Amino acid sequence: MKLSRPSVTQCTGLAFRMDLPAKKSQGSDWVVWQLVDSFFPTGGFAHSYGLEAAVQAGLVSDSKSLDTFIKSTLENSGSLLLPFVSASFKLPDVAGWIELDRLLNATLSNHVARRASSSQGSALLRTAATVYPDLAELGELRGVVRAGRASGHHAGVFGIVCGLLKLDALTCQRAYLYLTLRDVLSAATRLNLVGPLQAAAMQQSLRGFGEAVVRKCADRGVEDACQVSPLLDTAQACHDHLFSRLFCS
Amino acid sequence: MREKWTGELTVEQCCNRAAATRAYARYPLKLVLPSKVACSGIDAVWVYLVTYGGGIVSGDSISCKVSVGDHCTLVLTTQSSTKIYKAVQGKFSEQVFKALVAKDALLVMMPDPVTCFAAAKYKQVQHFFLSLDANLVLVDWFTSGRRERGEVWAFESFRSTNNVYLDGNPVFLDTMNLEQDVSLPISSRLQDFHSVAMLVIYGPRLSSIRKRIEERVGSQCEEAVRKKKHRSSTHGRLLCSFSSFGPSDAGLVVRVAAVETELIYDFLKQELAELSDLIGAPPYYGK
Numbered sequence: 001m002k003l004s005r006p007s008v009t010q011c012t013g014l015a016f017r018m019d020l021p022a023k024k025s026q027g028s029d030w031v032v033w034q035l036v037d038s039f040f041p042t043g044g045f046a047h048s049y050g051l052e053a054a055v056q057a058g059l060v061s062d063s064k065s066l067d068t069f070i071k072s073t074l075e076n077s078g079s080l081l082l083p084f085v086s087a088s089f090k091l092p093d094v095a096g097w098i099e100l101d102r103l104l105n106a107t108l109s110n111h112v113a114r115r116a117s118s119s120q121g122s123a124l125l126r127t128a129a130t131v132y133p134d135l136a137e138l139g140e141l142r143g144v145v146r147a148g149r150a151s152g153h154h155a156g157v158f159g160i161v162c163g164l165l166k167l168d169a170l171t172c173q174r175a176y177l178y179l180t181l182r183d184v185l186s187a188a189t190r191l192n193l194v195g196p197l198q199a200a201a202m203q204q205s206l207r208g209f210g211e212a213v214v215r216k217c218a219d220r221g222v223e224d225a226c227q228v229s230p231l232l233d234t235a236q237a238c239h240d241h242l243f244s245r246l247f248c249s
Numbered sequence: 250m251r252e253k254w255t256g257e258l259t260v261e262q263c264c265n266r267a268a269a270t271r272a273y274a275r276y277p278l279k280l281v282l283p284s285k286v287a288c289s290g291i292d293a294v295w296v297y298l299v300t301y302g303g304g305i306v307s308g309d310s311i312s313c314k315v316s317v318g319d320h321c322t323l324v325l326t327t328q329s330s331t332k333i334y335k336a337v338q339g340k341f342s343e344q345v346f347k348a349l350v351a352k353d354a355l356l357v358m359m360p361d362p363v364t365c366f367a368a369a370k371y372k373q374v375q376h377f378f379l380s381l382d383a384n385l386v387l388v389d390w391f392t393s394g395r396r397e398r399g400e401v402w403a404f405e406s407f408r409s410t411n412n413v414y415l416d417g418n419p420v421f422l423d424t425m426n427l428e429q430d431v432s433l434p435i436s437s438r439l440q441d442f443h444s445v446a447m448l449v450i451y452g453p454r455l456s457s458i459r460k461r462i463e464e465r466v467g468s469q470c471e472e473a474v475r476k477k478k479h480r481s482s483t484h485g486r487l488l489c490s491f492s493s494f495g496p497s498d499a500g501l502v503v504r505v506a507a508v509e510t511e512l513i514y515d516f517l518k519q520e521l522a523e524l525s526d527l528i529g530a531p532p533y534y535g536k
Contacts, residue, residue, distance in 0.1 A: 056474040057488055059440065068437045075433060079426065106419040109502050111492035209432060226408070226424035229438050230445045234504040237490035241471040 031165055036175050043123040047116045048187035048247040049073050050236030055191060057235040066193055070184050072229040074210055077180040078217035081155040083225045085176045088159030089169055094140050097160050101150040107225055112239040116249035121154035128161045135164050173218050177210045190246060254314045256280060260294050261318035267294050277301045278311050287529025293322040304332030305342035312345040317354040324528050330361040336370040336405060344373040350383035355454055359532050362390040365404035372408040381416050384452025392510050393443040402436040405429050420495035444510040448503040458523045459501050466491045466503055487512050
């Protein structure tokens, strides 16, 4: 007996707008969730955003200094890197991206941060090109980075990937800050500074601060990019001198 | 593009010696060119950038354009720390600096630190355009404020931009911005440190100085992160590190933070001591 399939409208009680592409109405949430999921293989967990060096330099030693560290790192991400995320989001063409990547390379004067950025950017580019093979520009960018014509810095890759996926600009920038918080808390847990439950609670309690950083820094021009924590910047560049290291940066 | 600079300085070769062929300044800037700083045998022009009152008041903007000609050496320094007075009606105190450094020339910019008073707002923009084999030593630093009056990280805003371009291409774009924020005050970001400095070294004439700085700073950095002594006391505490930048990692940037300004003076005197062979006098001598 052939069962008649109920219509989608009957199932959900909603009337789907037929002119909206399915990707936008259902898929774009999945796209964002996948991008910020720790399961997405981009190597973020090899980097501590300078936390490991800050701990060994005596700058982070308790929950109060850890809280300050995380807030400073979020603020720094917003002030220094969000302009590049935003600019490459708006300009999803290869030539423009190469130029932005060059500027970002000159802006990342801290070699440890620079190294982490190009390593994570290359990993994101590789994964995104595999997951979205129909986005030919990603393949082109991979070629450019492999040929040494660009470093493939993370902020620029994240922005252009979001732009090519036609995500919302603000969502892209919020997601970038979310990733920063995710990775720093992950590092803090692995460095035994906090337990996983406490880290999850901190992730929630810092949400408001993160959103405030996005509100302040969203859509700033790259000429306004600036760093906001000279002490942590100094410590991060010490990373290669640490006696024992869990992280690459 | 600036219409009118408060100071303009040109150093060129004249009769086989470097000389200042243009040294213009108007209020609030003054240029002092003492002739006997560099010892005999060393061809270097020394210029002191002096501001009336030793500082910059709210709303004032000091701009200076400098040109260092082929094979010349110019040293720019100050008489004492630059004071930034409290902001009135939210107006910034400002400094703008632009330098062109030609073939085989050397620009050494080694001022005293900037000290912002409580509620001050300061921004400075410094652009350095280097020819392919030009040389640059740049020191940029600031303190926590008038500690003796209890003003510690009490300014409203401090923003410093240092951009270095090599043959027109950006190789170092660094802006540091400290703004008071209730949820993240400046003092929480700087902890017990009272002085922060950045030292940039670029150019073929500085390669052996650069190598020795890397060795010394590297071992100081190692000591700071490996020894536990910092956990019990902050006395004499200094944290430093270095990074390379630019094509073939030709540039060096050293960052330092210390609990006392004196510690950074000592650090700079030590790291830049060998520069006296090029500039004719020890950097920060007597300071």
